Amino acid sequence: MPLSDKVTRYLPILSWARHYDQATFGADMLAAVIVTIMLIPQSLAYALLAGLPPEVGLYASILPLVAYAIFGTSRVLAVGPVAVVSLMTAAAIGNLALQGTAEYLIAAITLAFMSGIMLTLMGLLRLGFLANFLSHPVIAGFITASGILIAFSQLKHIFGISAHGHSLPELLSSLLAHIAETNAYTVVIGVFALGFLFWTRKGLKPLLLRVGTQPRLADVLTKAGPVAAVAATTLAVYLFDLGGKGVSIVGEVPTGLPPLSMPSLSPDLWSQLFLAAVLISIIGFVESVSVAQTLAAKRRQRIDPDQELIGLGTSNIASAISGGYPVTGGFARSVVNFDAGAQTPAAGAFTAIGIAGAALFLTPLLFFHPKATLAATIIVAVLSLVDLSILRTAWGYSKVDFAAVATTIALTLGLGVEAGVSAGVILSIALHLYKTSRPHxxxxxxxxxxxxxxxxxxxxxxxxxxxxxxxxxxxxxxxxxxxxxxxxxxxxxxxxxxxxxxxxxxxxxxxxxxxxxxxxxxxxxxxxxxxxxxxxxxxxxxxxxxxxxxxxxxxxxxxxxxxxxxxxxxxxxxxxxxxx
The missing domain is CATH 3.30.750.24 (STAS domain)
Incomplete structure (x- = not known):
């Protein structure tokens, strides 16, 4: 292979950048605007889900996008914080009993760095094929169970109560134990945000089209629904002093670009986070490459799974050195990026510029933002991941696959996300061995x-x-x-x-x-x-x-x-x- 081809293989930006023109720039900029509007409230919400300060979600949405634009092969994949990885991060670091301390953020940064190193090494060693050992039914079951767990974990913010737990029984028990502490103002805000976001997702675009709005503008306004919910509820908290009436708010968010940071080099911390980093790397890669391949096929393009490992690995390393936490390619934002007409990974870099602008100039406006709205944003986003029909499909097609899916869902809900994803990996391999050990x-x-x-x-x-x-x-x-x-x-x-x-x-x-x-x-x-x-x-x-x-x-x-x-x-x- 000529040297130029080898360089292009590891730096895909050299392939598409040489053909970049004004029309492509316009398409990428429009997509970036739409994704930025969607990503700002999502980033804040997912950081909250991970147990981190909200600004960390913004930090994890800047440099990782730039790194992926340089090293990634998908033209439309949008990298950043996602629900499942955020939940896995919270579960991994929560086990260290560091919640609310500076060490908690250091552990999240270290987790991103470890995941980045693992993914990059796997890419350099061309180990992308390992993702094939995770069966689709098992992954679907894990993501469905994770979506249910995430939704229940956010109910404490909707009710304005304290609750904890990494499994469904723990969450339900804790919610019931504290239900008497429910704050009525918080419930009103949370229910309003939930109803508005669900309606925005299903009903706003048809309404705008009926009144004569241009399709592209209707699409932008629909994607801006979460921003409208953020603005309305923040204004309500400010005007009616709801923070003084028990409504939990975001509070002060530091203004400025992400600070340069370093992961911990403590061997004890690395050993404690090792398994979590492996699982986050595997799940993140499988989710990301599945989305990238699906969207690439629609445009008759292709991605390189081994180079995708490098792209995701460098994105996580970039997140770690800029104060973020583990990231991967998100399904919802990637589809939005695709539908908005993104042509190259430059759209992600332009999105990073938009997020950086928000971190510089918009964070003071978030002081009165209620956490109930962020929780509603998460719930609406993750419920789209829940697909219980996979149980019916698996039952009708293969009882063995059904057993694997049902076991993964049950273990994830009953024991937590780490046990669920570990079981998913083991079940996928065991399922393969069982089927091939009894050949037809x-x-x-x-x-x-x-x-x-x-x-x-x-x-x-x-x-x-x-x-x-x-x-x-x-x-x-x-x-x-x-x-x-x-x-x-x-x-x-x-x-x-x-x-x-x-x-x-x-x-x-x-x-x-x-x-x-x-x-x-x-x-x-x-x-x-x-x-x-x-x-x-x-x-x-x-x-x-x-x-x-x-x-x-x-x-x-x-x-x-x-x-x-x-x-x-x-x-x-x-x-x-x-x-x-």
């Missing part, structure tokens, strides 16, 4: 007047009493080799005078050493029974491996190019076994 093996016969072979239980086919052909629909490796052995032995122990067994290997992409030893043991046992073992339709790479062993030298039967060749040679004549 079909006995096949010849479809009349063709050269095709199909399952004898599904089709009317020709068979021969002395000939058994088994099609193996999976690669052979240590976890399923014994299963194949047992299946073959069970089949040949019958009253029919079986003389030949053919393993049809058209779906076998690999045979590992354990499977090879199993084939050798099977061959020896069949030979003792007077049965020859044959192979058909063996793929080139598998044949290359077999040739490097002694298996083919001692094979009692033959290796046929096609199953039809095996049928032609073996079905008509019963022969005795070849003596090795």
């Amino acid at each position: 093996i079909a006995e096949v016969g010849l479809v009349p007047n063709t050269q095709h072979f199909r399952n004898i239980l599904r089709h009317r086919v020709k068979t021969a009493p002395h000939l058994v052909t088994l099609r193996i629909d999976e690669s052979l490796y240590f976890a399923n080799a014994r299963f194949l052995e047992d299946h073959v032995y069970d089949r040949v122990v019958c009253d029919d005078p079986i003389s030949d067994v053919v393993l049809m290997c058209s779906a076998v992409n690999e045979v590992d050493l354990s499977a090879l030893e199993s084939l050798e043991a099977m061959h020896a046992r069949l030979l003792d029974m007077g049965i020859r073992l044959h192979l058909s339709e063996v793929k080139g790479p598998v044949m290359d491996r077999l040739k490097r062993s002694h298996f083919l030298d001692h094979l009692s039967g033959q290796v046929f190019l096609s199953q039809y060749d095996a049928w032609t040679a073996l079905h008509a004549t019963k022969r005795g076994p070849k003596v090795a």
Whole structure:
């Protein structure tokens, strides 16, 4: 690969920047304005969810966007704080009993830095394929359960009470224990904000279109709904002195750009946060790359998962050195960025400029902002993540997948987000091992007047009493080799005078050493029974491996190019076994 191509691979900005023009600039700027309007209240709200000061949400939405614009491959992915990662951050650092201390923020910064290092190293080592080990049903179950947890965790701000807990039973118990402390003014603000935001999401745009508003302007005004809720409730708190009547407000938010910061280098803290950093990295990458691939496909573009790891890794490192916490590509804001017409990652950099402007000039206006409105913003955002229909879909399609989804949801709700995501990772791997350890093996016969072979239980086919052909629909490796052995032995122990067994290997992409030893043991046992073992339709790479062993030298039967060749040679004549 030429040096210029290598540089471009690691710096994707060099690829799209050379074609940047005025029209692209205009499209990116418009998208940036819309995303900035949406991102300001979301950033504040997600920082609150993570247990951090609200300005930290703004800090985590500036430099990470710039870093992703340089290193990321998606044209429309919008990086920043997201609900699930914020909840995972709160769960990870909350376990350290640092809430409300300066060390809490240092721990969040350290968590972002650790996640950034992990993701970047995985990208450099080209380990993007590891995300494939997380099954979609399990991830969907985890995100659904996380959305429910997040919504319940914000009810304390809607009611104006104190409550805590990292699992649903803990949250419900704490909410019920403090429900008598409910502040009526806070409830009014929270319910108003919830109702307004739900209506804005569903009803505002159709209303604006009916009164003749241009579609693009209607879209901008709809996305500005949370800003309107922030302005209205902040003004109400200020005018009616609701802060003095028990309504919890944001208070003083520091004005200025993010301060340069350093993560803690304490080995004890790193060891305590290690597992959380791994889980946040995995979930963040899976969520981000899923969104990026979906949106890229709509424009016939492509992303590079390995480079996406580097893009997300550098974004988290940038968040850490600018006083932020872990970030990833957000679904909602990325879709908004896409719909608003963003053409390049420069839209993210322009959004960063807008957020920086808000941090410089708008933070004094947030002093009287009620936390109930931020909680309402979070609840409305995360309820879109809740999809309980995945249970019905999984039940109808696969009981094994249903068990994995239901277990992930139950553990996440019952034990907390870390237990849920850990269970999700383990279940995904266990599910893969279970399915591949019991491969589908079909006995096949010849479809009349063709050269095709199909399952004898599904089709009317020709068979021969002395000939058994088994099609193996999976690669052979240590976890399923014994299963194949047992299946073959069970089949040949019958009253029919079986003389030949053919393993049809058209779906076998690999045979590992354990499977090879199993084939050798099977061959020896069949030979003792007077049965020859044959192979058909063996793929080139598998044949290359077999040739490097002694298996083919001692094979009692033959290796046929096609199953039809095996049928032609073996079905008509019963022969005795070849003596090795």
